[in-house]
Amino acid sequence: MPVKRKSRGRSKGGKGRSDYVQCSICGQLVPRDKAKKITRPKWILDPALAKELRQKGAWISTSVETKYYCISCAVHHGLVRIRAEEERKVVPRRRRSRSYGVRRRKPYVSLLGV
Numbered sequence: 001m002p003v004k005r006k007s008r009g010r011s012k013g014g015k016g017r018s019d020y021v022q023c024s025i026c027g028q029l030v031p032r033d034k035a036k037k038i039t040r041p042k043w044i045l046d047p048a049l050a051k052e053l054r055q056k057g058a059w060i061s062t063s064v065e066t067k068y069y070c071i072s073c074a075v076h077h078g079l080v081r082i083r084a085e086e087e088r089k090v091v092p093r094r095r096r097s098r099s100y101g102v103r104r105r106k107p108y109v110s111l112l113g114v
């Protein structure tokens with residue numbers, strides 16, 4: 001059977017049903033392995049102000065925010081792009097944002113999200 005994508009648009013593999021999650025924008029129920037999961041650190045204060053306070057010895061708590069998006073919302077908000085027909089067959093490699101990785105290596109960040 002010809003398929004549009006090698007993964008059929010999901011990361012399910014051979015397993016059966018998967019749980020549903022709700023899209024953070026439109027509220028649609030999407031299978032967990034089909035939804036786009038975005039995890040970002042949530043800053044309560046302005047990052048520049050937080051850095052200054054941290055240098056003076058203050059402990060500032062931050063949390064990690066996880067959001068799920070349905071495909072329609074992910075495309076509309078630019079999280080994923082529509083790819084050409086040949087390109088669709090290639091499974092994209094995950095890339096980490098460089099700034100986030102650098103930030104995580106600093107020692108004080110290990111106190112976050114305990």
Ligand SMILES: [Zn+2]
Pocket residue numbers: 023024025026027028069070071072073074
């Ligand atoms: Zn949505």
